[in-house]
Amino acid sequence: MLCEICGKKEATVHLTEVINEQMRKLNLCEDCAREKGAEMEEHFGLSDLLAGLADLGATVKPEAAVTIKCPKCGFSYSDFKKIGRLGCSECYEVFKKQLTPILKRIHSADRHVGKVPIQVGKTVKGVKDLQDLRLQMEKAIQSEEFEEAARIRDKMKELEKKNPESRDKK
């Protein structure tokens, strides 16, 4: 049997391909199979697996979530489910509810702690400090250390006074 792609060499590799629920057998030579294999591998990446997580921890019913669209770029949550990528940076805010559990699953964390771009550095730093303090305060309350919580609250107030732009809109 000759290879179905090049039609020149002997077919030694037998692949089964499923496209649109149609199963198809392919008989290929080694070279064409290697190319085909590389193609398939590239087409199935991490983002495909990610799309499988898209319904994770959906507090909103999945059917309701898929219709949400980003007002900025028009990308919908169902697009994300299909390709595992977002449309623009605004999408993170628009799909926040759906993305939060996914990000937690991927990174085992729910916030960035690394580099801050210098351009926005000044105000962002303030916001991040405030967020960190709020987290600390919540922890203190949980462990019933109310004096500590009050101390942190005062510190936050002070920071907000110093840098009104950094007011953290929760």
Next chain:
Amino acid sequence: MTLDDFLHQESEWLKGTGPRSNIVMSSRTRLARNLEGLPYSHWADKKQLETILDSVRGAMDSVSFLKGSMFFRMKDLSDIDKVFLVERHLMSPEHTRSGEYKALIVDPKEIVSIMVNEEDHLRIQVLQSGFNIKETWRIIDEIDTALSKKLSFAYSPKWGYLTACPTNVGTGLRGSIMLHLPALVFTAQIERVLGATAKLGLNIRGFYGEGTEASGNLFQISNQVSMGRTEDDIIDNLERIIDQIVSREDSSRNTLISKNKEALTDRIWRAYGTLKSAHIITSRETVALLSAIRLGVDLGVFKDLNREMVTELFISTQPAHLQKLSGKILTAEERDVKRADLIREKLK
């Protein structure tokens, strides 16, 4: 300088120098960055894609590491040229596809490259020879800071640098190290070592081929998580784990020499014999044999072969390199002949 000049120059990372370069082939970091206010490349329209290209091109000059760099539009390159750049590790296979608005910036030493309009607007990469991951981070951090004075990157205080795929959000950082682990493979320890590595949140890929079947005994290990840790933590963690693997490979090499010296030397010299005399050779066989030769060089078996030359052969025997060297398109069979010729010539 043009693309063809790369053909006759050795990239910085191929020099086979740097710490632990007997085991660590190369260290690489990449940062994913996107311009604020523009859709991700896959969702942007033609005008927006052009804007992204222009903005990045305009910001290049502000980065001292990019002095004298080349800017290639993918649409201006032939298919062979594109694969050639992939083979030199300067861009991803993904970047060769539908390239109307894709571009690549490369510095003349091939240390820094930036893919424009790949999955993210910018994918910055720094590549070095040997176990130098901290140094690659230092350089890329500097480049990123310089660029951010000209370009406004999409960033959220909560989630960090925003990327097209949520797997890269946060730092946008991926560090990866390419390791040559023949002794761990020969002594059948590799499964265990790689299994443990995966449990620590690192990603492992065979460099040629898949999983532990990797031919050439080359493995690429990288961090999986990009958010919730600082860049220094990510790099430090990667470095510590790799350091353990390197030590393990080192001690396995010593064990092999003390217990199986004849068998090992036999394997290395046979590989040399085949490469030196073959007239037809596939890339798969080449990579497997070069791995044995590289080990031989590391163990001092060969007097007149050096690591640089062997490492270079891993790259120059790949399909696009062979075709650029010949100056024409070759069939697979013609490449196997050309490859054998090239190797014999180098080993003469």
